[in-house]
Amino acid sequence: MNTAPALNELLARPDVWRGGQLAGAEIPSLSSGFPVLDEELPGHGWPRGNLTEILVDGVGLGECSLLLPALAASAKTREENAWALLVAPPYGFNGPAWSAAGVDPARLVIVSSPRQRDALWATEQALSSGAFGIVLCWARHADAPVTRRLQVALAGSKTLAFLFRPLRARTESSAASLRLMLSAGPHGTLGVDLLKRRGPPCSRTLYLDVSRPLAGYENRRQGRENSERVERGEYHGPVVARAASAASSARSLRALAVA
Secondary structure, three states: OOOHHHHHHHHOOOOOOOOOOOOOOOOOEEOOOOHHHHOOOOOOOEEOOOEEEEEOOOOOOOOOOOOHHHHHHHHHOOOOOOOEEEEOOOOOOOHHHHHHOOOOHHHEEEEOOOOHHHHHHHHHHHHHHOOOOEEEEEOOOOOHHHHHHHHHHHOOOOOEEEEEEOHHHHHOOOOOOEEEEEEEOHHHOEEEEEEEOOOOOOOOOEEEOOOOHHHHHHHHHHHHHHHHHHHOOOOOOOOOOOOOOHHHHHHHOHHHOOO
């Protein structure tokens, strides 16, 4: 019996890959906007129809700046599901800042819930509906069964799904096909470690020079406010607030919800 054709067909499936190389089958994806990162991602971009986990402590490190190219690209498509969904973002939404970054607020939906259970339920329902092109969810606690349900809800869709979890989740099991850990890099860069991907381990940390249009918007807004306070004689500090690094950006962007 000749089993070669059957084996070749099996290896051509997008959910099957050899352990020593990146998944070689055609994987639906969208470029991350960072060539150095795309080179390390199976499909050379963010995977569609698969869950991506981003592990990061706190907010403002650059976690949303990492996704801005994908958010902006998704907003420019004419597909019916070119909507973006934010579930349980940790801080309030600043529409003008996101608009300046290329994201259309008119096609952005935000779900806020004080209960983690409800937020994850809303995320699962949104993924199952296929109504959104990209979904971002912030979860303090999401065990393996939860990530499995999210992955199953995504199966066969073109949706980009990102689940933000704290760094302590690094040692926990997850059904996500892609897991990234973020850290502050040198000279204001964003450090990205690939903890899990469809392929061999990535032993190096990627340092990305992420643009921070949201931080720039906040600096300009703060500068205008300070100038007005100076004119009224109410402020005697620096007129312009500047974020010197990723760490300082995290402290200055709390009003923006994201960095």
